[in-house]
Amino acid sequence: MQRACMSALEQRDLSLIHYARRGAASLGALQRLGALAPAWLLTRPPGRPVRLQLEELADTLDGSREAREYELRARLVRSVTEGAYNKLRPPPESLADPSVDHVISARDAARLRGGGGIDAVLVLDPEPALLPRHALAEASAELRRLVAQRTQESINPCNRGSWHGFLPLDADKAARQGLGPSTLALLRKLGALPALVSRCGWGRPLVLPPAVQLGFYPGGSGARYSPHLDRNPGEVGLKREITFLLYLNVDWDTDRHGGCLRLHPPDRASGAPVDVAPLGGRVVVFQSGKRHTRAALRWNAAMTSLGASLPIGKQLHEVLPCDGADRLALTLWCEYE
Ligand SMILES: O=C(O)CCC(=O)C(=O)O
Ligand SMILES: [Fe+2]
Known part of the structure; x- marks a missing residue:
């Protein structure tokens, strides 16, 4: 492993x-x-x-x-x-969009920042939805068509059989690539979510990546992603801080199709894993990696009661295999500066 x-x-x-x-x-x-x-x-x-x-x-x-x-x-x-x-790494505020203000509340952001356990993971079904159902279906169909041109089969032994590619976050670049209006709207709204967390105060500056990942798991292929963190301790050159997932599976039937995102608790004593269905329009947000410096831990021990702790959570997660239906997701990894 x-x-x-x-x-x-x-x-x-x-x-x-x-x-x-x-x-x-x-x-x-x-x-x-x-x-x-x-x-x-x-x-x-x-x-x-x-x-x-x-x-x-x-x-x-x-x-x-x-x-x-x-x-x-x-x-x-x-x-x-x-x-x-x-x-190419602008601050989250550069993509702020008031039309998504309702998606993540200040309370959600504080819960996310607290880290610690699965209850720090935000599983959001925004109301109103990021896109109306027909537009989400349109974006989903377009991205499904793009899989063949824009993605490559994973060479990662932890998630064999899945396909990944990248779409630009920059609206002009995305438009130049000929993406349709629904897909562009979806990218714009996903790109605006980090600003909602940032405006509540994160503890260290956040920056946006140049692109979001398009992840495709072919139904019935057995493709999965075994338990992992999105940033590992000791990893150099990769600064993922917060993972924002957006699912595109409009007619997903979890009982038949499986394909849940499984969230693992920090240790056995904290309970059982939680499975989250990859339902179309659903947004999931969690801390990407582990920040484990002694200094951060000492700071938090001193400051938690004052509400000024640093984000030091982590979320081990996996993708379970899906049966019969293809599974599509967009992932934005917001980074620290
Ligand atoms: O698609 C998902 O639900 C999660 C994908 C994932 O964990 C990853 O790409 O790192
Ligand atoms: Fe992941």
């Missing part, structure tokens, strides 16, 4: 690199050092200049080969994400 999830990190790093091609400089160095898994080679342009710092770094590293490779990959991600990618 530990090993499988190392590969999960790799895949997420890949998607960052996808957005930072222009900053790429380190392939040759990593290749010569033997630090590249074959999957990396598939997406990298050859013949780029070598970044010497990686070689120097390799000389200074201790530990097992696996640990050194991991650190090198982390360095690669950091080096390529520093440039182009970072420039």
Whole structure:
């Protein structure tokens, strides 16, 4: 499991690199050092200049080969994400939209920030809905058609059989890609949700990613996503802070189709897992990763009674296999600065 999830990190790093091609400089160095898994080679342009710092770094590293490779990959991600990618990270407020103000209340935001247990996860069925049913169905059908062109089958052993791709959050870019009005409206509304959390105060600055993930699980394929965090302790170069999921499955019948998002409690003593059906228009929000520094914990111990704690929650979750029906979701990972 530990090993499988190392590969999960790799895949997420890949998607960052996808957005930072222009900053790429380190392939040759990593290749010569033997630090590249074959999957990396598939997406990298050859013949780029070598970044010497990686070689120097390799000389200074201790530990097992696996640990050194991991650190090198982390360095690669950091080096390529520093440039182009970072420039594309506006604050949540830049996409604020009053038409979604009702979706997340100040109370919801405080619950989310409290972290700790499954009750910090927001499962929201907004009323009025983000889109009328017919428009959601239209967006869903369009995204379903796009799966073949815009997504790739996962190489992550933790979620074999699923397909993933990215859609821009920037409205102009999304429009230039020829997406229809319902899909554009949905992306705009999803993109506006982080501002609702941010305006209630989060404890550290949040920024938006350049794109949201389109995730597709073909019905009956057995595709699933085993238990994971969206950001792991020690992960470098990936700053996921809050996960916003939006489901597109308009006629979902949980009894027949399964495919629930299973939320795991922090430990056995905190109770049983909770399954959330991926119903069309439903929004689920939780803390992506674990922030576990001693300083943060000490700060919280001192400040909780004053209501000024830092977000240090985490939410282990998985996607259960779906039978007979395809499952579509959009995921926005709001990041910390
Ligand atoms: O689609 C879902 O319900 C969750 C997907 C997920 O956990 C992920 O992509 O990290
Ligand atoms: Fe996840």
